[in-house]
Amino acid sequence: MTGGKIILAAVSGIAILAAAVWSVSGANATAGAKAPPTTAPPPAAAAGKTASTAVSDTSQIQLVTPTKRGPVTHLPLPRYVSLKGSRGNARRGPSLSHRIDWVFTHPGMPLKVTAEYGHWRRVEDSEGQGGWIHYSLLSGVRRVIVTQDMVALHSRPDEKSEVTAKAQLGAIARLGACNHAWCEIEASGADGWLPKTDLWGVDPDEVRD
Known part of the structure; x- marks a missing residue:
């Protein structure tokens, strides 16, 4: 290189x-593809008796979980946003009267919104730290x-x-x-x-x- x-x-x-x-010099070796497993044929029927073959439905039914929407913005929850400025106080509850539990200090830090209440959003960082922060301190720019x-x-x-x-x-x-x-x-x-x-x-x- x-x-x-x-x-x-x-x-x-x-x-x-x-x-x-x-x-980049060289190339990574490609792993050999594995052959699909073969299904053994059903055992032969005994003499004088009729063979009965059981047919099993192996198809998978995919269940789609409905997207949860925030009661205020009607946007998906959870979702990702980022810190708009250089400081964001995360409080224990959705009001200025609640104590500050965490302070975000990196501009553009990505945050996950997990709940909404009025002008407040409950967020957490990559380590699970966070709290309630005023929506004006958040940006929709993805980082x-x-x-x-x-x-x-x-x-x-x-x-x-x-x-x-x-x-x-x-x-x-x-x-x-x-x-x-x-x-x-x-x-x-x-x-x-x-x-x-x-x-x-x-x-x-x-x-x-």
């Missing part, structure tokens, strides 16, 4: 490494947190494609397009695709254009 100049850019107090030029250290960003949603950057654990980035397995992120001039499992702030089955 040959690398060009590596630029270290701060991302909301956390860093993301952006490589000007990266190339994510990188959950693996020095994870490679690729030019395409393919692990064999060119590596365009590397992100550190905890880096906050803007969320772009997503398919079922990969998402595109951007932060401080660096962008690329990485596996969805390396991010917090996006649902496993979420697809974005």
Whole structure:
């Protein structure tokens, strides 16, 4: 692997490494496909008796869970938002009279909304910390947190494609397009695709254009 100049850019107090030029040499071996299991034929019927073949329905019935909607916004719950400013007080209840349990201090931090009441939203971060925060402190701009250290960003949603950057654990980035397995992120001039499992702030089955 040959690398060009590596630029270290701060991302909301956390860093993301952006490589000007990266190339990947070699290719990962592809695991051999396994042959589907064969079904043994039913045993032959005994002489003088009629064989009876039991037919079992192996089809799966997929149950679709209705999407829960917030009583105030009628938007899905839970859902992801981000912190609008540089500070957000999370309170024990949905009013200014409740004590502050947690303070968010990273601009753009992704948060999960789990409940609504009037002008208040109950949120939590990637570690499950949070509380009730006023809706004016939240933004609908989608951002994510990188959950693996020095994870490679690729030019395409393919692990064999060119590596365009590397992100550190905890880096906050803007969320772009997503398919079922990969998402595109951007932060401080660096962008690329990485596996969805390396991010917090996006649902496993979420697809974005």
